[in-house]
Amino acid sequence: MPPRANVPRRIVQPPIPALPYFAYGSNLHRSDWHRWCEHNGFATGLLELLEPAWLPDWECAFRLESGSRGGGVLDITPCLGQATPGALFEAGFSAWRALDRKEGYPHVYRRREVSVICADGRERRAQTYCVHPARRSADALAPAPGYAELVRGGLVEHGLPTDLLDAAAAGVLAPALIPHVFVYGTLLAGQCREGHMALAGKARKQEAASISGQLENLGAYPGLRLGGMPGARVRGELHFCENLPALQALLSVLDGVEGFHGYDQDDGLYRRTLALARRADGEQQPAWTYRLGDRTPRAPVIGDGDWLAHFART
The missing domain is CATH 3.10.490.10 (Gamma-glutamyl cyclotransferase-like)
Structure with a gap:
C-alpha cells in the first residue's frame, strides 16, 4: 500500500458575522484601537463607524481580570431598564479577525448577537462580545489602571454619556441612565x-x-x-x-x-x-x-x- 500523501491539516476558522459590530468598551477609543492594530500586524482602518447606538436592558460591569492590562475590564450584564451606550461599526473579514484576536475569542470573550437602538429609534441587529462564563468574576473588580479613562475618552469621542461607566468604575449601583x-x-x-x-x-x-x-x-x-x-x-x-x-x-x-x-x-x-x-x-x-x-x-x-x-x- 503506497504511503499517504502529507496533506496539510485544514484549519477550521470561526464563522465571520454578517452583522455590524457594537463596541461599548476600549474599542470605542480610535487611537487605542489603531495602536493595538499596528502593534499586532493589522491595518488600522478596519472598522468603519456607522452610528452611535444603545444596547437596551444591559449594563456595563468590570467582570474580567485582564492580565495584559493588570486589572478589571468591561463586560455587559442583563439589567432591565438600563441602556449601555456604544457605537456600531461596519466590520469585514479582516476586522473580525482582529477583533477576535484582541478579545481572546472564544476562550476569554464570546460573540453574542444583540439588538441595539439607534438615535432615531430604529432597531438593528449586531454582534458584540461578552465575557466567557468561565472567566467572568462573580464580583465587580477594580478597573485596570488607565482603562476606565480610556473607555471614557471613547464615549466622549462619540458624544455618549459616561454615567454607567463612572458608576461601574466606582463600584456603586448606577442610577437609571434613561429614567x-x-x-x-x-x-x-x-x-x-x-x-x-x-x-x-x-x-x-x-x-x-x-x-x-x-x-x-x-x-x-x-x-x-x-x-x-x-x-x-x-x-x-x-x-x-x-x-x-x-x-x-x-x-x-x-x-x-x-x-x-x-x-x-x-x-x-x-x-x-x-x-x-x-x-x-x-x-x-x-x-x-x-x-x-x-x-x-x-x-x-x-x-x-x-x-x-x-x-x-x-
Missing part, C-alpha cells in the same frame, strides 16, 4: 390604563411632551409608527421614574401590557424603544416608549397625533 417613559394612548391620564403609571414612584413627575412619528388608530388603542410625514409628531405624557427599581417595576408591567417579549423575540404587537421626547419648553429628553412592531400591519393615521383629541371626537 423617563413616554406614553401616548390608554396609559394617559383619564384613560383606562393610567393606574399603571403610579409604579413610577411617589416622586414621579409628569408633563406634556411629543415625539417624532405618526399615530395609527388600531381601534380601542393607538400605536406609534416611527417615521411618517416630515414634521409629524405624536403627543402624550413624559413620566419621570424616581429610581431604577421604580423604572424596572413600571417597564416590567408595561412590557406585559404591550405584548413586548424581549429584544430577541419579534412576535409582539409593540417594541420597546428609545426616542427623544420634546417638552413644552423645547428641551428634548431621551425616553422609553413603545412603537408598533415592523410586522404589525399599517392602520389609519390619526392626523394630529393626539389620542386624547381623537378619543374626544369619537
